[in-house]
Amino acid sequence: MKVLLTTLNSKYVHSNLALKYLYMAGRKHCGQLEIQEFTINNSRDYIFNELVMGGFDAVCFSVYIWNIEKTLQLAADLKKACPRTVILFGGPEVSYDCRAFMEQNPFVDFLIAGEGEDSFAKWCRALEGAGSFQDVEGLLFRKGDTVFAGPAPCPVDFSGLTQPYQEFPCEEDKVIYYEASRGCPFRCSYCISSLDRKVRELPRERVKADLDRFLHNTVKQVKFLDRTFNWDRGRSLELFRYLIERDNHVTNFHFEICGDLLDEETLELLGTARKGLFQFEIGIQSTNPRALAAVDRSGDTKKLRKNVRRLVEMGNSHIHTDLIAGLPFEDYASFRQSFNDVYELGADNLQLGFLKLLKGTKIRREAKRYGYVYMEKAPYQVISNMFISAEELCGLKRIEEVLDLYHNRGGFSSALSWATKQMARTPFDFYEAFADDYYAGGFQHKSHKKEDLYRILYQFGCRRGAGEKMKALLEADMEKTMNFDAVKKFKRKGWSIIL
Numbered sequence: 001m002k003v004l005l006t007t008l009n010s011k012y013v014h015s016n017l018a019l020k021y022l023y024m025a026g027r028k029h030c031g032q033l034e035i036q037e038f039t040i041n042n043s044r045d046y047i048f049n050e051l052v053m054g055g056f057d058a059v060c061f062s063v064y065i066w067n068i069e070k071t072l073q074l075a076a077d078l079k080k081a082c083p084r085t086v087i088l089f090g091g092p093e094v095s096y097d098c099r100a101f102m103e104q105n106p107f108v109d110f111l112i113a114g115e116g117e118d119s120f121a122k123w124c125r126a127l128e129g130a131g132s133f134q135d136v137e138g139l140l141f142r143k144g145d146t147v148f149a150g151p152a153p154c155p156v157d158f159s160g161l162t163q164p165y166q167e168f169p170c171e172e173d174k175v176i177y178y179e180a181s182r183g184c185p186f187r188c189s190y191c192i193s194s195l196d197r198k199v200r201e202l203p204r205e206r207v208k209a210d211l212d213r214f215l216h217n218t219v220k221q222v223k224f225l226d227r228t229f230n231w232d233r234g235r236s237l238e239l240f241r242y243l244i245e246r247d248n249h250v251t252n253f254h255f256e257i258c259g260d261l262l263d264e265e266t267l268e269l270l271g272t273a274r275k276g277l278f279q280f281e282i283g284i285q286s287t288n289p290r291a292l293a294a295v296d297r298s299g300d301t302k303k304l305r306k307n308v309r310r311l312v313e314m315g316n317s318h319i320h321t322d323l324i325a326g327l328p329f330e331d332y333a334s335f336r337q338s339f340n341d342v343y344e345l346g347a348d349n350l351q352l353g354f355l356k357l358l359k360g361t362k363i364r365r366e367a368k369r370y371g372y373v374y375m376e377k378a379p380y381q382v383i384s385n386m387f388i389s390a391e392e393l394c395g396l397k398r399i400e401e402v403l404d405l406y407h408n409r410g411g412f413s414s415a416l417s418w419a420t421k422q423m424a425r426t427p428f429d430f431y432e433a434f435a436d437d438y439y440a441g442g443f444q445h446k447s448h449k450k451e452d453l454y455r456i457l458y459q460f461g462c463r464r465g466a467g468e469k470m471k472a473l474l475e476a477d478m479e480k481t482m483n484f485d486a487v488k489k490f491k492r493k494g495w496s497i498i499l
Helices: 017-029 044-053 068-081 098-104 117-127 204-216 233-245 264-270 289-294 301-314 332-343 390-408 413-422 427-440 450-463 467-481 484-493
Strands: 002-009 032-039 058-062 086-090 110-112 139-143 146-149 176-178 221-224 252-257 278-285 318-325 349-354 382-384
Touching: 002 017, 002 044, 002 068, 017 032, 017 058, 017 117, 032 044, 044 068, 058 068, 068 086, 086 117, 098 110, 098 139, 098 146, 110 117, 117 139, 176 204, 204 233, 233 264, 264 301, 278 301, 301 318, 318 332, 332 349, 332 390, 332 427, 349 390, 382 390, 390 427, 390 450, 413 427, 413 450, 413 467, 427 450, 450 467, 450 484, 467 484
Parallel strands: 002 032, 002 058, 058 086, 086 110, 176 221, 221 252, 252 278, 278 318, 318 349
Antiparallel strands: 110 139, 139 146
8 A cells, every 4th residue: 555644834844743753653564655744835736736646545644723724625625536545634633523523524534533653553554454443542434424433542652662863864954853752741721732641751861862863963953842841850951961062063952841940950051051052932821820820830930930031141042932812811901911021031032822722622621611712713713701802812913913023033122122111111012002003004914024124113113203213223223133235225225115
């Protein structure tokens, strides 16, 4: 049998680690197993033609909230074009409400729920006639109009899986995704990782060997998928030290960490790292204690903020912080406070996210309790709840846009540092006023070159009686971030902008 493992990634630089694990698990049990990855930005005709003309006996789709709708359309059309081609779905987006999904999408022949490595290997054997689909854990399959289910899925022996990068090359133009552990010690009610109630880690020496491979190949970035990398203080400290000692002065390592678990020894060690070696993503989500308690987030918020500030002040690691709008008990005023609390920490990036009521999560089961209205299809984003209205959340969406364009994109540090202190009472108030002005000017209707973003902010400053000060600061920012010829060209063209 000729079988394809495929997915639609959100960007070209992304790659799907799950497909690589599945390939390693199934390659000995399948006549011909291949991987081909696409992106959601590829044309539908291009992907469709590749699938149809590939001559596959089975096509296996890995699906997530960002690709489920496009994948369903492709799979439905593929079944029409190639009725004999077997279609298998797997991934987080189809691991819950599985039977309903199968009933709603009759072109899907098989579905694997949960972790797929063991199940996929058995499915491959059954597809080749060497086993029974009924014995495959986590598998749903169709016979005529009836959907049958195999035994309940079981957690895989994670440490027993073959490391994919022993077989696959380290692609120079893509992010290398890596798992040193699976599961999460925390129980945040909005996160599907909270459903895996046990952290399973790879042996430290094996992780070190894998890291050596990445360092030897001088890959640009390794992004750890561990939900909380520093859940075990001793383990994370040892691995941080290992990477500092073997730094190749090229590779960057990205970790998602819990800020309040950092201790003095770890902070002192991180302070010795080469600038650019580490990148940390720290989910703060809210500074409202009642909102955090409602979504089962434990921890010391005061210590977390202190540690984030310490990391920022070190200046040698890129710091990314997260907020979530739409949590229970977080109204507009409360979110304003959370935003200001986190913004003042000075992180390189502040992601203003919006609650998603994912399938299988506790917060989705509690939707009625908090009056949640949310999008019917993926990404199941909050529309409103009893604490914040749809209009207020749309207002925060506007703030998110200008925050991403200016603060997170970079290149406006001098102007924003002054403006958030002098042009409004708080940083949130500045971004709120700027977002309203940005939308009133119609700038949201098209994308803008960075040089025009300088002009837009300058014009906002003019309307607030701070044009000359804003111009001086923006010119200083341009000279720091743009080359001489680009600045010279900008000044020739001037500060006017026409839509």
